[in-house]
Amino acid sequence: MAEREVVSNAKAIVLPQPSPAALAVAPDMAAAEQSLRExxxxxxxxxxxxxxxxxxxxxRTPDYIKQGYGLDPExxxxxxxxxxxxxxxxxxxxxxxxxxxxxxxxxxxxxxxxxxxxxPSSSWTLxxxxxxxxxxxxxxxxxxxxxxxxxxxxxxxxxxxxxEPEVTPLTPEALQALPPQEWDRLLLRPRPTSRLLKFAYPVSHFLFQVDNQLEPPRPARNPQRVLIMRKGYQMNRVVLPEAGFFILKDLFSGKKLAQAIDRLVRKFPQIGAEDLQRWFAQWGDWGIFQA
Amino acid sequence: MGVGGAPIPPAGQKLGSEQASVMSIPNKWGFPDLGFGMGLRTVHYSHILQNWPKVDFFEIIVENYMGSGGRPIYMLEQIAERYPVLLHGVSLSVGSTDPVDFEYLRLLKNLMGLVKARWVSDHLCWTGILGRNTHDLLPMPLTQESFEHVARRVKVIQDFLEVPLVLENPSTYLEWAQDQMTEWDFLNALTAETDCGLLLDVNNVYVSSYNHGFSAAEYIEKINGERVVYHHLSGHTNNGTYIVDTHDDHVIDEVWALYTQCYQRIGGRTTMVEWDAEIPPFEVVHAEVLKAAQCRKPAVSKVG
Known part of the structure; x- marks a missing residue:
């Protein structure tokens, strides 16, 4: 049987959108509707x-539940x-x-x-x-x-x-090819699947231990900066160094690439060009930025 | 031809295709008998993608895919390229006295477009009111008022979705004191009034008959076969004084017998096996699917 015949046979298909009238309660139904709602x-x-x-x-169980076969209503x-x-x-x-x-x-x-x-859940999904x-x-x-x-x-x-929806990532090659003269106006936007989080406790490590059925350590304060990302539909997370977190946070919040690098080297003068090159190669490989 | 023109599974002959024709009641819409399928569950993804097993179709729980842009949709797209995919919901809440959730319907309709669905199924139940969702399939009172309420909503939902809604008889653990009719009378009247279809879950018939003391065979005898679009089969947990529909075990012999009764009375209908808790390896569930196909053979010889 052809698909289109079946669809056209369904007589209920009349309105492309629900009409308010279709949802309105008829006057003589209102009491019954109320009773059902109660x-x-x-x-x-x-x-x-x-x-x-x-x-x-x-x-009120006897008012509502049938006393019948087998089990009692309660x-x-x-x-x-x-x-x-x-x-x-x-x-x-x-x-x-x-x-x-x-x-x-x-x-x-x-x-x-x-x-x-x-x-309480108020959504169709848990x-x-x-x-x-x-x-x-x-x-x-x-x-x-x-x-x-x-x-x-x-x-x-x-x-x-x-x-989160899948968005095309900026490839390592494309990231590498960004000309330095454009860094002043270049925005690197995170994909919806990339998130930066800072914690007072090393919770990523704790969760790793739990996930791998290992005994996790007792909680002790020790700041942890975490990047969550999804690559090839696989969930990943990494713990970032303070400087790496600093520049990514700037980029994720909308700062231009040159400005973010400038702020980084002023706060962390020990960070050199090689470090940056290595980080961006890694971030490109992880696909954390949008194309 | 599968649902929405999706290709027949690549593994060759359909699981039920060796059976001879039997006297049968065609369903009202002329939906084809798609054969024998199973629920698509995440634990089986890798087996399916590596082996492309011989299954006539997969059924998905729509709420696991609606609104997701991640791995669930990616996996679904791959599987839908090779198999027909049927859509089955648990959150439509068709009987609720809260307003119809059109955002839910919009997302459902998007998903229907993805797999080219020709119908979508859910349950005769309600899941919550007053803005809450219990995420349970709560029983409807079987009254005239309840009937009119559900019928009105089914029409609205079908108008929006532009395909038939196929409603499943739920497993129930209580009956309302106000009930005025049997579940099969309610469903027969509802399908006639709204032009919706029926997903006759044979295990649910058995579970409810056990819990409430009616005859499962009579239920199947009285249901309007013309409205039956497909069947569900599953296992359950028998606690002695009552049965819970747990979907965590093999289909029991009594349910197989009822399924055979359905086939003899109504004819071949798309049939799927549900296994949703303590899910065993793919081969175990697949064996139940093959067993469903076998169930039709004795009936063929009787007719022949």
């Missing part, structure tokens, strides 16, 4: 509410209620394996459920669930909350870069 609000509350509020929510509700935290914690565990390791499974579970209570997690950690009472905040920030950025 049912849904009740079930959602039973499934997601904190334990303190469960008894109150469950009190047990049936508990199937849904039991799956909800599993789904939330599993999703956060995927995006924040380092934080999960640092907190341990029980504390992580409890903390994630507190987080979800304050920042990929956005963790976007407030670093800030939530910063408000916590954890002894190592500054370390955990850094770690969560790194992990959130890694998760976000994973889904």
């Amino acid at each position: 049912q849904q609000a009740w079930l959602q509350n039973v499934v997601t509410c904190v334990p303190d509020r469960l008894d109150q929510a469950m009190a 047990s049936r509700l508990w199937i849904y209620r039991g799956m909800f935290p599993m789904r939330m914690v599993e999703s956060m565990q995927v995006d924040f394996p380092g934080v999960a390791y640092a907190l341990g499974p029980d504390v992580f579970h409890e903390f994630v459920m507190s987080y979800v209570e304050e920042h 990929n956005h669930l963790g976007q407030h997690f670093p800030a939530f950690i910063a408000k916590s009472n954890f002894r190592y909350k500054n370390f955990l905040h850094d770690l969560a920030t790194l992990e959130l950025n890694l998760a976000q870069v994973f889904d």
Whole structure:
């Protein structure tokens, strides 16, 4: 059967865009719609509410749930209620394996459920669930909350870069060929998949250890500057020297190449032309700038 | 011809192509029986790209690809060059009393263009209201009011997507006290009213029948075969007093028997195997796909 025939047979295809009228509730339907909405609000509350509020929510179970075959209504509700935290914690565990390791499974579970209570998913995708997690950690009472905040920030950025759009990189050859006389007005823009982050703790190393199932060190303050990048759809990150971070930060924030180099050599006079040449060759190879 | 004119898999003959024709109810749109496929899962990417296995199609969970510009889309583009790709969603929330999420639909429509989808499937359920998303497939009350609400939204969604929406019967663990009809009556009426299709998940029929005490065979007997576009098969977890639809095991014999019943009654329909948790090596899931193809053979001999 030809594809086009099938599409044209679908009689519902009338409007290219949704019309407001199509979404409006008919007057005689409004009460029924409201009743359905109340049912849904009740079930959602039973499934997601904190334990303190469960008894109150469950009190209306006989009004809503059929008393029938096999399991009693409360047990049936508990199937849904039991799956909800599993789904939330599993999703956060995927995006924040380092934080999960640092907190341990029980504390992580409890903390994630507190987080979800304050920042429930409002999106069709769970990929956005963790976007407030670093800030939530910063408000916590954890002894190592500054370390955990850094770690969560790194992990959130890694998760976000994973889904960023692919943009053609500036090749090492093209980077090498940039004529010095144009450096005064040359902007090197980062690809959406390149991010610079500065931490008070060596969280990249911590995460490496966790990812490789090695015992990570106890958190101790030691600044770490990290470049996250994606090359060939593979996620990578490197720890940068202070000077390298300094010039990349200038470039990523929109400073012209000549100005960025000038600022670098004034702050780090020990950096020579060979260092710069080596760095830019490496950055070109990593494809961190846009073509 | 695959979905949207995508090429037939390169490995040769379709998995179900050796079967003889049987008396069957054609689906309303004339969608072809694409054969036997499986869910595309990240753990199998490298096996697929290295071996280009003999699978008639892959089905993707659309939310894993929508809005991503990274590896998921890159992998999908490679696989869609060689196999038909079916789109299956879990976040449409067709039954929610919140407004329809048109940003979601816009992203879904973009993805449909990428794989030239001729239909898109999701579930008869709602996932959240009041701006929240539980990311669960919560059951709809089976009432006249609920029916009218869902039907109105299905029409809006189909108008926007410009292809038929194919709704799957969900696994459910509770029934509403207000229910006025069976799930199969609800779905039959809904497909007739809105011209949408039905994804008849045979395992879900079994799971819900076990949990609520109705006859799975009667469900399949009563469903309008003309509206069935395709089937899902999967494993589940039986906890004794109830079953959870975990998609983490082999399809059980009772479900295979129901699938055979579907084939005998409705005829050949595109069929895919879901395995979403504790995912085994590709060959294990593929063996289930081949088993689905085998299920049609006894029916052929009976008809022949």
